[in-house]
């Protein structure tokens with residue numbers, strides 16, 4: 001049995017979507033980051049960076065923070081939503097692109113543009129421009145592909161699951177998905193998956209899922 005420590009954010013949803021896709025039993029332990037529960041000493045024992053999400057796998061005794069590590073661990077454990085051979089490294093490449101680029105940069109857009117508008121025009125411009133650049137990179141990657149890994153129909157992997165929850169906040173980022181047709185189609189394709197619809201609302205419902213307009 002797996003314990004998932006999480007909250008209603010893109011990083012949290014990456015892992016709840018994967019667990020729902022895997023269809024394995026898990027227990028949700030909500031960590032309300034608006035109440036600073038991520039700093040509780042008990043949580044820090046499994047997540048020393050005081051960020052959600054984290055997991056404890058009681059089958060193996062392992063605990064993990066960092067979504068990249070958690071997703072690779074779960075994909076390997078169940079041998080699902082990953083690919084073999086050279087394509088494995090393509091999947092890792094796009095997973096790391098999300099971890100090191102898309103997530104942190106869009107997080108800055110949320111911070112400066114949505115929550116602190118007007119306080120730092122320089123930061124708003126810098127991160128909005130970076131968001132546009134990253135969307136263009138992803139849109140180009142998705143040309144002729146259903147998913148970020150593979151050609152044509154390709155393979156739905158943890159790389160898609162890591163990227164999708166960040167794109168689901170396109171409206172916070174001042175992004176019109178009509179400008180990125182490949183992303184819009186990919187977004188809607190993944191949105192149709194029942195596991196994604198369930199995983200989005202973990203640990204609780206806060207809003208309807210943006211439909212990609």
Ligand SMILES: N[C@@H](CCC(=O)N[C@@H](CS)C(=O)NCC(=O)O)C(=O)O
Nearest residue numbers: 009010011033051052053066067068
């Ligand atoms: N690189 C980390 C990022 C995790 C992260 O930033 N989580 C945010 C929520 S999306 C958080 O816990 N924020 C709490 C805080 O800022 O104190 C991962 O991928 O797991």
